[in-house]
Amino acid sequence: MTDWRVLLVDDDSGLAAIFRESKTVAVLGAKADSAEPAYYVPAYLRSRGYRIRPVNPRFAGRRLHDAETVASLRDLAEATDVIEVFRRPEYLAGHADEILALPWRPKTVWFQLGIRNDGAAEKLARAGIRVVQDRCMMPEHRRLESQGSLAD
Secondary structure, eight states, X not given: OOOGGGGBOOSXXXXXXXXXXXXXXXXXXXXXXXXXXXXXXXXXXXXXXXXXXXXXXXXXXXXXXTEEOBSXXXXXXXXXXXXXXXXXXXXXXXXXXXXXXXXSOOSEEEEOTTOXXXXXXXXXXXXXXXXXXXXXXXXXXXXXXXXXXXXX
């Protein structure tokens, strides 16, 4: 790849492409409390047809979003298109290493609103993975959907 920076997605056409091309979202840091963004954002995505795969060792074995929660990304039974990250920025370097050690690669890693780590983003992008930082999937999806940007 000549310029890994093209995989740092921050424009509407790139965001819309991610939503259109993705079907399965692993939620790293999923929560069971419906008042938490790490619960209601995936619930919104599920209501829009995405398959959600929750990841959190505290809830392993518990069903969330009509799927069994697993303890870690390596415990997922299938590859996912997007890994949506609800973890503090200081943990992202370790999660980038964890993602790159998987036997499969997600097309996209999405750091939720307020979550940014340029070093982890660069490492993932250099490996050919699209990265979104500091944006929430729910309002971005709503906005792009209302503009008609998600139609095939």
